[in-house]
């Protein structure tokens with residue numbers, strides 16, 4: 001069983017830029033939670049706070065039922081140099097091995113890695129270099145790597161970015177399997193139609209928490225515009241009085 005996660009009055013700022021404020025929410029264990037909201041609304045910052053990768057104020061508790069379980073994380077983007085001699089299989093196995101990459105990996109690990117790649121339809125790319133894959137294919141490999149240790153908490157930042165329809169279908173079917181296994185999944189997603197297909201709780205974040213609830217409730221057609229246009233705009237008067245803007249306009 002995955003953990004529940006509770007956030008209490010969480011805030012985060014980068015110098016003068018207040019990115020998150022007053023975020024208090026409980027994320028139920030063993031469910032899929034989707035974080036949505038406009039660009040720059042603080043979704044990635046929220047994930048990074050939960051992962052302990054960035055300082056924040058307030059309190060975040062990851063509540064494991066027994067001992068601390070495993071966490072899988074797929075970041076928003078990764079860059080691989082095309083000339084780097086790192087195959088897909090090498091990459092998947094990297095965090096499994098305590099010996100240098102040029103030693104042969106043990107067969108059991110390879111079989112396990114290939115099985116995870118197959119779950120994402122990527123087994124036939126195992127010997128390609130990471131840098132030779134398309135963006136959507138790299139996302140699939142990152143997801144396969146995150147699944148390798150059978151994590152109880154899976155944190156995914158825009159995992160279907162750049163994926164084709166087939167990739168999205170693999171993703172959706174995997175999420176559905178993982179929810180049946182009672183893993184806790186936290187995923188940042190922008191595609192409203194795709195999120196409606198997931199069995200998920202949706203949390204709309206734009207600096208503050210705007211709304212939380214079942215996807216069917218939160219993503220009602222008549223509410224979408226209001227939810228996603230909830231800009232924390234600079235007052236128009238400030239923009240007009242800004243000398244930089246004025247000089248650019250002139």
Ligand SMILES: Nc1ncnc2c1ncn2[C@@H]1O[C@H](COP(=O)(O)OP(=O)(O)OP(=O)(O)O)[C@@H](O)[C@H]1O
Nearest residue numbers: 014017019037038039040041042043044045046076
């Ligand atoms: N390391 C950083 N230093 C300074 N500012 C940052 C840093 N990381 C993010 N920000 C700022 O914090 C704000 C929120 O960024 P964040 O990446 O969390 O948003 P997001 O909702 O995930 O956006 P998107 O949908 O575009 O991925 C943005 O204004 C961004 O410029």
